Amino acid sequence: MEDFNKEIFELVHQNFPGLAELALQKEIAQVGSLKHFKAGEVIMNFGSYVKLVPLLVKGSIKVVREDDEDGRELLLYYLYAGETCSMSFSCCMMDKRSDIRTTAEDDSTVIAIPVKYVDEWMSRYPSWKNFVMRSYDSRMQEMIKTIDTIAFKKMDERLLKYLKERSIANKSRIIHSTHQEIAADLNASREAISRLLKQLEKKGVVTLERNKINLL
DNA sequence: ACATTAAGTGATT
DNA sequence: AATCACTTAATGT
Numbered sequence: 001m002e003d004f005n006k007e008i009f010e011l012v013h014q015n016f017p018g019l020a021e022l023a024l025q026k027e028i029a030q031v032g033s034l035k036h037f038k039a040g041e042v043i044m045n046f047g048s049y050v051k052l053v054p055l056l057v058k059g060s061i062k063v064v065r066e067d068d069e070d071g072r073e074l075l076l077y078y079l080y081a082g083e084t085c086s087m088s089f090s091c092c093m094m095d096k097r098s099d100i101r102t103t104a105e106d107d108s109t110v111i112a113i114p115v116k117y118v119d120e121w122m123s124r125y126p127s128w129k130n131f132v133m134r135s136y137d138s139r140m141q142e143m144i145k146t147i148d149t150i151a152f153k154k155m156d157e158r159l160l161k162y163l164k165e166r167s168i169a170n171k172s173r174i175i176h177s178t179h180q181e182i183a184a185d186l187n188a189s190r191e192a193i194s195r196l197l198k199q200l201e202k203k204g205v206v207t208l209e210r211n212k213i214n215l216l
Numbered sequence: 217a218c219a220t221t222a223a224g225t226g227a228t229t
Numbered sequence: 230a231a232t233c234a235c236t237t238a239a240t241g242t
Contacts, residue, residue, distance in 0.1 A: 178221090189231055191232080191233095192230060210239055210240080
């Protein structure tokens, strides 16, 4: 009867206190599997069918959307421990192809739940339903925030916000990437990023090296 | 030493 | 702020 994975059971406790029912916790530990990703690894790519819903227990995951036309990318948000990918819910339940790509920003661990349970639990466990709703809601809030950042804020503020977020995601003040990559994430031109970074350096907010930005 | 890739610059729109 | 056309600097082979 108690043939569930103790490790997962513990991880659920630590990272998802909102999932209250003991029976639910046990079920997760029964059907979920742990998956580890190294920093930079692609977890889900555009166009792939989503058949697992990830519950993030360690690390951070970068969620990116690809533009239909010219294949440019735009950073949507980062996920942290205790969160899940809301996109995956809608995607998998409607059996749709993924519009987004997720990559591990840092070394990460997720509990992967097969889709069939995700749906089933919605009706059986109130706290699961609540969890799903809540993650939709908070993601929606995030999106609205980033939309008006894009619409109303200047590029330099966006850049700074981006650097801070990456610093958090990597648990390091040193951001290891090129101006080109940053420009792609914010979908701006490389030159613009270079210029803004130099302004930030003058202001003493960062120091710059090749492939490296030090946030002070 | 040479080639490649990243970053800096100024002009143009 | 984007794009272009360079230049300069750092790094890899």
